Amino acid sequence: MNFSISEENHIKWIYHLQQKKGLVNTNSLAAEMQTKAASVTDMLKKLKAKKLLQYEKYKGFKLTEMGKKTALNVIRKHRLWEYFLSVKLGFEWEKVHAIAEELEHISSDELIQRLDDFLGNPSFDPHGDPIPDSFGKIPAIKQYNVLQLPLNKKAVVSSVSNQSPEMLEMLKHHKIGIGSTLQSLKHFAFDGSIEIKVLKNATCILSEQVAKNIFVYYD
Amino acid sequence: MNFSISEENHIKWIYHLQQKKGLVNTNSLAAEMQTKAASVTDMLKKLKAKKLLQYEKYKGFKLTEMGKKTALNVIRKHRLWEYFLSVKLGFEWEKVHAIAEELEHISSDELIQRLDDFLGNPSFDPHGDPIPDSFGKIPAIKQYNVLQLPLNKKAVVSSVSNQSPEMLEMLKHHKIGIGSTLQSLKHFAFDGSIEIKVLKNATCILSEQVAKNIFVYYD
DNA sequence: AAATAAATTTAGACAAATCTAAAAATATTT
DNA sequence: AAATATTTTTAGATTTGTCTAAATTTATTT
Ligand SMILES: [Mn+2]
Ligand SMILES: [Mn+2]
Ligand SMILES: [Mn+2]
Ligand SMILES: [Mn+2]
Numbered sequence: 062m063n064f065s066i067s068e069e070n071h072i073k074w075i076y077h078l079q080q081k082k083g084l085v086n087t088n089s090l091a092a093e094m095q096t097k098a099a100s101v102t103d104m105l106k107k108l109k110a111k112k113l114l115q116y117e118k119y120k121g122f123k124l125t126e127m128g129k130k131t132a133l134n135v136i137r138k139h140r141l142w143e144y145f146l147s148v149k150l151g152f153e154w155e156k157v158h159a160i161a162e163e164l165e166h167i168s169s170d171e172l173i174q175r176l177d178d179f180l181g182n183p184s185f186d187p188h189g190d191p192i193p194d195s196f197g198k199i200p201a202i203k204q205y206n207v208l209q210l211p212l213n214k215k216a217v218v219s220s221v222s223n224q225s226p227e228m229l230e231m232l233k234h235h236k237i238g239i240g241s242t243l244q245s246l247k248h249f250a251f252d253g254s255i256e257i258k259v260l261k262n263a264t265c266i267l268s269e270q271v272a273k274n275i276f277v278y279y280d
Numbered sequence: 281m282n283f284s285i286s287e288e289n290h291i292k293w294i295y296h297l298q299q300k301k302g303l304v305n306t307n308s309l310a311a312e313m314q315t316k317a318a319s320v321t322d323m324l325k326k327l328k329a330k331k332l333l334q335y336e337k338y339k340g341f342k343l344t345e346m347g348k349k350t351a352l353n354v355i356r357k358h359r360l361w362e363y364f365l366s367v368k369l370g371f372e373w374e375k376v377h378a379i380a381e382e383l384e385h386i387s388s389d390e391l392i393q394r395l396d397d398f399l400g401n402p403s404f405d406p407h408g409d410p411i412p413d414s415f416g417k418i419p420a421i422k423q424y425n426v427l428q429l430p431l432n433k434k435a436v437v438s439s440v441s442n443q444s445p446e447m448l449e450m451l452k453h454h455k456i457g458i459g460s461t462l463q464s465l466k467h468f469a470f471d472g473s474i475e476i477k478v479l480k481n482a483t484c485i486l487s488e489q490v491a492k493n494i495f496v497y498y499d
Numbered sequence: 500a501a502a503t504a505a506a507t508t509t510a511g512a513c514a515a516a517t518c519t520a521a522a523a524a525t526a527t528t529t
Numbered sequence: 530a531a532a533t534a535t536t537t538t539t540a541g542a543t544t545t546g547t548c549t550a551a552a553t554t555t556a557t558t559t
Contacts, residue, residue, distance in 0.1 A: 119525070179368060284545080503556100504555105505555085512548080514545105515546090522537100524537070
């Protein structure tokens with residue numbers, strides 16, 4: 062089934078708030094989406110009619126299985142596009158969200174499947190959030206700070222928690238980016254710095270201050 | 281200024297029909313866009329109010345300079361996305377148009393600039409249509425059939441006029457695609473076939489039947 | 500120059516998505 | 530348990546984009 066942009070946005074936000082707060086109510090959804098409670102009520106009725114939502118008036122609401130599946134598909138598209146914008150087009154991380162907010166509503170399933178493959182089936186978006194697969198399954202992969210990484214274990218950079226220009230300059234210099242594979246080679250007790258090998262590139266030293274912002278995963 | 285999806289689609293079609301037929305009228309625009317004449321009239325008034333169109337009722341209409349610029353920007357986005365879908369994601373050519381019809385309405389200018397650079401600033405979309413630059417200028421580059429290409433001149437593949445699976449199989453085998461650089465080395469009078477070198481790849485022979493479908497450009 | 504045909508516009512309706520203001524239901528306080 | 534506050538829903542309006550059917554204008558024939 063195909064849903065409107067507004068329907069998709071509502072479903073997605075209900076999902077996010079359900080995850081974060083356990084339950085959602087009309088006012089908090091309206092606040093989050095920068096709309097009015099009356100508009101939310103209108104949409105709730107529509108989503109109920111489309112069987113995306115269990116809803117009894119005045120009693121609250123929550124997504125049906127189909128609603129969840131729909132939400133996860135929008136989230137999947139959002140995060141894949143964010144990864145594309147960041148890794149392929151070189152966008153700064155704070156700019157990708159607004160653009161992905163539009164791109165997530167492009168409807169072609171084949172587009173998303175091909176994009177996913179083109180990107181190398183990434184597990185996390187540039188903010189470190191997991192990317193659901195085409196079944197809506199969220200990868201059960203843990204992220205680690207690079208400082209916690211076992212020595213010599215190959216791991217993939219999934220996110221960086223500081224995206225200042227200074228940090229970007231440094232990462233660029235070392236040819237480290239989201240999706241880079243690296244190995245931790247040695248920890249130095251003297252200053253907490255670590256030596257890492259960036260696969261297909263050189264070995265380098267990262268200060269503790271830098272390293273604590275870099276997160277990786279491995280299987 | 282930002283325009284709605286419907287406004288952008290109308291502007292784009294008026295531009296196309298203006299180019300092809302010299303002038304556009306209400307009925308032909310309605311037919312082309314699969315809508316009704318009355319709906320077109322409504323939109324014409326809106327576009328006039330936004331100064332995209334010169335329009336006097338019953339007298340006809342045509343785009344203003346600003347209207348043309350807007351149309352060319354939508355066309356630029358459409359064709360860059362088509363190139364992306366075809367060359368980067370490997371879509372068959374007949375599928376890219378429908379998806380680009382949605383993607384062309386994503387509003388970020390920076391996105392398009394970065395996409396253009398990421399794609400290597402292509403001059404033609406996969407159908408051989410020229411891609412306007414960010415000023416709306418259409419490249420004054422001529423395309424040639426590969427059979428007409430001067431010997432040893434390096435040229436870039438811009439389009440292929442037959443996109444059957446059999447043709448695709450053959451091109452894939454020779455590692456020829458949109459954006460490939462090649463040189464024509466020799467013409468054989470016996471059967472009209474040509475020997476070409478695909479840069480960074482091997483030399484190969486193309487039958488006249490294949491070659492007549494391949495178009496290239498050079499500067 | 501009428502008469503007729505074709506193209507275009509208007510009038511009025513409808514669906515989607517939103518809003519404000521008022522009413523109704525539920526929750527919290529006294 | 531009343532009174533009050535909060536939350537949610539309804540009623541009715543607005544904007545955008547579309548439609549059908551009728552009216553109007555322009556073009557083409559007789
Ligand atoms: Mn969105
Ligand atoms: Mn994100
Ligand atoms: Mn379109
Ligand atoms: Mn095209």
